[in-house]
Amino acid sequence: MGQGEGEGEEEALLIGDRSRPSHEKSEIPRDSFHLAYIIYFTLGAGFLLPWNAFITAVDYFSYLYPETSVDRVFALVYMLVCLVSLLLIVAYSHKSDSRVRINIGLILFLLSMLVIPVMDQLYIKGRTGLLPGFYVTVASIALSAVADALAQGGIIGSAGELPERYMQAVVAGTAASGVLVSVLRILTKSIYPQDAHGLRRSANLYFSVSIVVMAICIIFYNVASHLPVIKYYKDIKMQAISEEKNVSSSLTGSAWRSNLWNIVGRVKWFGFGILVIYVVTLSIFPGYITEDVHSQVLRDWYPIILITCYNVFDLVGKSLTAVCLLENSKIAIGACFARVLFYPLFLGCLHGPKFFRTEIPVTVLTCLLGLTNGYLTSVLMIAAPKTVRLQHAETAGIVLVLFLVIGLAAGSVVAWFWVL
Template identity: 25%
Template sequence: MEVHELKDINNGVWFIFFILGLGTLLPWNFFMTATMYFTSRLRDPSQMEAISVNVTSGEWHHRSLLEAKFNNVMTLCAMLPLLAFTCLNSILHQRIPQNFRVMGSLGVILVVFLLTAILVKIEMAPLPFFTLTMIKIIIINSFGAILQGSLFGMAGLLPTKYTTPIMSGQGLAGTFAAFSMICAIASGSEINDAAFGYFITACAVIILAIMSYVALHKLIWVLALSVCFAFTITIGTFPAVTVDVKSTIADGGAWELYYIPVCCFLLFNLSDWAGRSLTAVCMWPGKDSKLVPILLVARVIFVPLFMLCNVQPRLNLPVFFKHDAWFIVFMIFFAFSNGYLASLCMCFGPKKVSPHEAETAGAIMAFFLSLGLALGASLSFLFRGLV
């Protein structure tokens, strides 16, 4: 369905363009507003130099070179790629499908924010942290430029009133970022913990923008979300939780040595491969069946099942499934269902659209698969921490 054929029921399209407008400038505003966190990571006592003096108290304020130059370099790394890729988008829009440009840009930005949230918990020397931060700023502004140009081009196919929500959403981006940072500080958490929650909030907004764009085009969104959810559950649990399951029947010896390599990794990959291969001869249920997404949602049961196995060390939950056989049975069904159901979604996705849109649909399905992997990797910290 072409964009200009969309019917705005209950101003749904207007709201979606507002969310997408918010998503175009929100990434840059989140990085810019988090200056206090970034500069705190750049302090290096061995390279301090006096920058300015407080005339009233006569006390020197000391900052490292990287800390002092952060804001200037950050702005340069943001604005130059923004200019370059805005120009580049005027060429790309005729050669790369609109759906791929928008979804691809949102996907890359989401991955950058997930990486930023994860790096909050990782110690790093000032110089590598500075370099990596600037690379991330270049990336989000490059793809943000493509997203912005594509979005305004899409709005150009609609009545002029649909440009207003884009501008309004962009205007709210800075306010939303500042308010989120204030809430993070007001939580009373240490700066790293507050920054982690702050960047996770940005991830949630970007995911909302992705969902809004999918809803706008009425794609194969059920299957796309299904394959995303499949890998979110899989990667969120395997291997972060499953690798720490200990045998309860082994008393030293070979079984304890081979338990995880065989029952976790080998068994998962064999079962997953079997599930994927089965779609070559059996594709039940069909592409229009509602049973596929229902079965994929039902896979969430594997999260508590594995948590209640003998995962060690553990602080919160009891061990309910003590025998090794429980873990083996869970792993077989967990991996087989992942391979089979995810393969069905990937096969059916391009078949749910007209032939000329099949290539774009395939690319979008691949994006949602990658999105599921990224979300699963992020949730794995939560799942393991709950045990």
């Protein structure tokens, strides 16, 4: 998935040139052993892994709380809490340090992941219908959403300050987390019996793996700041900020709001494209795929296979930008809006001709949904931060995540219309 060192250095020069202070350019440090790329890939996987663990353990939560629409409640709570948190972060990001925000976010992720296995051992113990357990689970999802806003906004903002290969690494990492959890789900369903004991062991495995990965992310993130290539670009950013302060007043109050709106204006169409991508995607996945389509042949394997197909093709799409990046942003944004065609196609899988309601059309459409989601997300995430000055790339990244989460929240609401 990585690009060659020569390409990476050429991109680095372009990034530095767009707002590089007027001094002699020093030699760009190499990303030895692609360590920085691996770290950003792992961070991308880390901040989406908790959400993927929750939605992939759907059969466990559905077993515990049979009277609730688990998928849709989880998605709605997660996205709305994350949205509110991001709005606060955008408003006050200039008064806080991104490194502190990211570390707090990763630690909160770790705590939210601990809730499920601890509660299972001390309270649930395989019993069903315990609504207090459901409320605690929803609260842990809300905590995870706050962590997501802190960590994802900061990590994507940080990657936006670097050459495009690092943003591609983060975005591909988000897809890899889905693939990892799906593979774990297939293995556990194959190995463990589908009874109360087997479902408990499966869910505990997902969350245990998430806890381990999150601990690795905390270590990796704090190691990254000491890598020469990362320090090089951080130094450039700090010099750009210093030069900006020399010619303008400190960005506080009305000056900060004016600057923020200027950033939003530059990235808004990229943001609208990302918003539309995730309205379409989340209104179909995972609720429609796990609750509304059925297979007499594959039975309870069917939603698991569909989720895995989506995640694999999402990873393929997000990895393709490492070798073939669409440069025309207008075409990419137009393709985002064209994805609304998935609505009538998936509707046909529910109410259309008999062939459309079989496994092959649903699986093909699910793969296409993942592929287009992954590729277009990666294209827009890479392109948008490059439209602003280097010292504003972090804020641009947070704004993009805000658009993304608005799309996810709206998609979570639209998902309910499949059952109306």
